[in-house]
Amino acid sequence: MKRILLLFLISASIQGFSQKASFLNPILPGGYPDPSICRVGDAFYIVNSSFEYFPGLPIHKSKDLINWEIIGYGLHRKEQCNDEVNLVDVQSDGGIHAPTIRYNQGTFYIITTNVYYHQDTKKTDFVNFIITAKDPAGPWSDPHVLEGAPGIDPDIFFDEDGRAWYVGTHSPEKPNFPGEGEIWLQEIDLVNWKLTGERSFLWRGACGGVWAEGPHMYRKDGRYYLMIAEGGTSYNHAMMIAVSDKIRGPYVPNDRNPIMTSRHLSYDNWVHSTGHADLIELEDGRWYMVALGIRGDENRGSNMGRETFLLPVQWEREPFDWKENKYEWPVIAPESGRVKRFNPIVFQGTSQKRNNTFIDFFDKPELGLAWNFRRVPLEEAYSLDAKNGKLTLHTLKETIQERGRASLMGFRQTESDFEYQVKMQFDPAKEGSEAGALIIQKDNNYISFTLIKKNNKIHLQLKLVSTETGTSILKETALDKKFEHITFKITSSDHQYYYAYSLNGRRFESFYSSTADLVLSKKYTGANLGIYASGNGKNTREKAVFDWVTYKGYQKF
Known part of the structure; x- marks a missing residue:
């Protein structure tokens, strides 16, 4: 009888929001930070940071961007968490940082960093690695560690010519100020799992470059777009973007950076610290962004920490005639410029079945x-x-x-x-x-x-x-x-x-x-x-x- 009653209560709660023609943010409530998203056909997949937790790299699937089901983990076997990817005695807030998920020619790829602090030597290892799978629900491969890849928050970018690229973050040798970050690029040999060729240094950020990190690269209409996070992961978190005609640059920043932030809003806004985002194109040509944010429910903070939110994106071309080469830029949440709690549904005929x-x-x-x-x-x-x-x-x-x-x-x-x-x-x-x-x-x-x-x-x-x-x-x-x-x-x-x-x-x-x-x-x-x-x-x-x-x-x- 107890089980029947509990199951009835759950069934009733799942139906509670299903009749409304809008959806609620966050789309992934709970501690799901640093979202990365990819699309395969009509299905979407998100992976998030998991830090010291095991299993690591949670993966969710959706057909409509508003209802998500957890289907597995990228790090789901103890054997994957060996000496190089150590989740056995990793420090708090170490472990798995800022993954990227991508799909290319029948294979899913997740690239990410394991951060491990050695108590004896007082040194920190940043181990960047790739795992692969034919099915995003798993099983996933053992980690392929990329030697000689400094820094954190790597992105893997597959170009139209079939080449794969590592887009990473590191601290430059001669920083102009404390916390300056730099985005770098190098080709990946996916047969031998190593970096190859010349390394290029692309960008140090738009607005001072403090904590430039979390890069993602996209190709649209023949141009390369480089989007990064800046400002740290608190109230000054923000997203910046630059564009180039060539993958190695030079990259031209958007004059209207940051393209997404909550730093200009009150500390009492319902959500703050928004950033560390990824873009996704739908089959019909529309674009959306997933980003992290922190709800301000308790003393301008949240017991849930950083969660995953969804925002609409509209691409616009610069309107000024005096520009010789007018670029097209993504405008995030074009009607409001901020993360909203209530939002129009993405696909007509769907509804959000919120299950808390x-x-x-x-x-x-x-x-x-x-x-x-x-x-x-x-x-x-x-x-x-x-x-x-x-x-x-x-x-x-x-x-x-x-x-x-x-x-x-x-x-x-x-x-x-x-x-x-x-x-x-x-x-x-x-x-x-x-x-x-x-x-x-x-x-x-x-x-x-x-x-x-x-x-x-x-x-x-x-x-x-x-x-x-x-x-x-x-x-x-x-x-x-x-x-x-x-x-x-x-x-x-x-x-x-x-x-x-x-x-x-x-x-x-x-x-x-x-x-x-x-x-x-x-x-x-x-x-x-x-x-x-x-x-x-x-x-x-x-x-x-x-x-x-x-x-x-x-x-x-």
Whole structure:
């Protein structure tokens, strides 16, 4: 009966926005930054940065640009994450940065950077590599590392003559000011997976060039367009573009740069820090842009971090007669010049079926694609019993810590207001054994709502680990009553978190409340709602058995 009720609630919520002839931004709610998009026939594919999370490089598919389904990951096997592409003990906000996805002659390509900081040498490796697949859902190849490719945020560009080009970002040898970036170009030998030929330096940006990065190259009407991000990934984020008749330049900047930004808007605008974008041409000749942005729901920030938004694009030619060579430039969101919450649908006859729910009964042979781990998971962290619909986390000695791995898994928070429930069976016998629910941004920025064995009693504990205040127990109480299961419930509403629990599955007891900005996203990733177990330094080897998790996000208009 419980499953039937939960499934009914989800079905009802999916239909909630399906009758309107417009769509809501973001099109990929939750922590999906640095979007790159390609089209194959009538299907579109987006890949996003995943940083320290595994599996890495999430891939979504759509037929209408407004309804997206996750279909797989570019880095989906532990064997892909070896010494060169290390996601085992990578630092927070390291890992996979700013991918580009492209399709050429029957093959999909993703090119990206893995950023790994070596604690012993105090040096950072920027490993740029390509993976390929015939089917974007996978399997994807092992990484082909491109030696001698400095910097981050590479683009792969296939020209009409069949040649493939690497378009990269690096810091020039003689920068004019701190943070100056430079875009460079070199041909790629896709047989031997190496850079070949002469390297060309194309552009240092339009408006001072600070943090010029994230390049994408396009060919339109015989000309080469180079679009880049500038200004960093906060409020001054922006998109710039330049054009050339030859791939190696020289490139002429658009006089009207930036072509897309929110830097001129109030800090209180509903979305800010927009940028790091990619362009896509539709079959009918229209163009659109996907870009990241940060909603300002909580103190001008967002627990979801950077998300993916969709904007219309219109190409216009310079109108002035005195120009000898008038260029055509993309105009982003031509009617408003900004990212809007409500937008006309892209294709007539379609509607957006907004699904801000997630439920897992753990009755499938494999984990659902929404689940993520902070780094490549430990072999003994979890086990799945699909026959009985149970997922077990094991209380290993590992705890949540920087560059560490623990018995922890989660999925992306998609709205500021939500309700999250977890049903768990856990009867620990050993001191220190702990398991339950959590909201996690980083290894030093999370809230855990758990059962823990202390002083021969089972305690219900709410703990905050914060970058500002360190570790604090918000509330803790011993549970003297015998129970078989516990259901945790975390609700976010009107800028407040409410924590409750039930020992009988029917009546919830209020436990605590707090502001909703305790673990606000401050860097590259958004919040994950998850489950967790630990022996807190000891391999207590006890089992936390989870029956189900449910999540429903509530949209703010």
